[in-house]
Amino acid sequence: MKRLIMLLATIMLVMMLSACGNEQITPSTETSVAEIIPESTPEPTPELHIHIWAEADCQTPKTCADCGETEGMALSHDLTEANYQEPPICIVCGEIVGEPLTAGFDKQGIVIDTVLDEVYPFVAICGDDESKTTVGRITFYNLVIEYWCDVEGCGSNDCDHEKVDEWRDISYRIEFDDENAHLYGTQIGYIFTDFYLQDGTNDKFIYSDAEIGNTLNWYGVEYQGCINGQAEIISDGWVNNVLTLSRTKSFKVPTGYDGAVLGLVGFQAESKGLTFNEVLEHQPVFFRLK
Numbered sequence: 706m707k708r709l710i711m712l713l714a715t716i717m718l719v720m721m722l723s724a725c726g727n728e729q730i731t732p733s734t735e736t737s738v739a740e741i742i743p744e745s746t747p748e749p750t751p752e753l754h755i756h757i758w759a760e761a762d763c764q765t766p767k768t769c770a771d772c773g774e775t776e777g778m779a780l781s782h783d784l785t786e787a788n789y790q791e792p793p794i795c796i797v798c799g800e801i802v803g804e805p806l807t808a809g810f811d812k813q814g815i816v817i818d819t820v821l822d823e824v825y826p827f828v829a830i831c832g833d834d835e836s837k838t839t840v841g842r843i844t845f846y847n848l849v850i851e852y853w854c855d856v857e858g859c860g861s862n863d864c865d866h867e868k869v870d871e872w873r874d875i876s877y878r879i880e881f882d883d884e885n886a887h888l889y890g891t892q893i894g895y896i897f898t899d900f901y902l903q904d905g906t907n908d909k910f911i912y913s914d915a916e917i918g919n920t921l922n923w924y925g926v927e928y929q930g931c932i933n934g935q936a937e938i939i940s941d942g943w944v945n946n947v948l949t950l951s952r953t954k955s956f957k958v959p960t961g962y963d964g965a966v967l968g969l970v971g972f973q974a975e976s977k978g979l980t981f982n983e984v985l986e987h988q989p990v991f992f993r994l995k
């Protein structure tokens with residue numbers, strides 16, 4: 706019996722040792738395998754990399770799409786010149802860099818908010834006594850855009866030639882019926898001016914028919930001979946105790962032009978030869994033909 710126990714103990718000891726031995730052997734085997742791998746696959750050398758260059762643009766220098774290495778500098782924008790309608794634009798990348806030029810009326814903080822068929826107050830100096838004023842009403846109505854033929858000897862708006870001259874017409878009606886208008890009459894002056902070019906210093910654009918041949922700038926292109934003011938009297942006189950003055954004024958402009966401005970003021974500004982800033986002190990009512 707004692708022998709049997711000894712034999713069992715010996716078997717168990719051998720099993721434990723062999724289990725123990727297995728655990729010790731495994732890591733050393735793995736280590737020796739891992740050490741071999743790097744030796745059999747050499748690392749790539751820098752000389753073997755071929756750059757895949759993406760050309761420089763306005764934001765990024767010439768750059769390798771693979772490794773990110775750069776060469777030189779980013780290009781600089783090649784900008785168009787700003788005008789009143791368009792900001793500077795890069796002709797290489799198309800980015801907008803800046804703002805359009807500031808229109809003259811915006812520079813002066815003059816807001817033109819008159820719209821068609823609304824009635825606005827209109828204060829005028831009396832004709833027979835300039836110490837008195839009369840308060841009337843002004844309405845702008847019927848804005849018309851027409852195209853006329855510029856072929857010599859034709860000049861029609863109903864022919865087979867190409868129509869190149871754009872005319873914009875605006876009609877207005879001013880009515881007076883207060884006591885001062887009855888007693889002392891009234892005065893009206895009008896000016897043709899320009900939303901973009903009238904910055905308070907440009908007196909070329911203030912009087913009606915005096916300045917034919919002015920130059921406008923539309924999308925950076927200069928147009929000669931614009932703002933040829935023409936006036937048509939529709940009505941002018943007392944009817945049923947209301948003094949009504951109605952006119953249609955016409956502007957020749959570049960095609961699509963939205964900067965022509967008509968200003969009405971309650972005294973004869975043109976005959977007094979005032980500057981634009983002097984006219985402004987008399988609070989003209991402006992209408993923009995757009």
Ligand SMILES: [Zn+2]
Pocket residue numbers: 754755756757769770771772773774
């Ligand atoms: Zn590269």
Ligand SMILES: [Zn+2]
Pocket residue numbers: 763781782783795796797798799800
């Ligand atoms: Zn650019």
Ligand SMILES: [Zn+2]
Pocket residue numbers: 854855856859860861864865866867
């Ligand atoms: Zn024609």
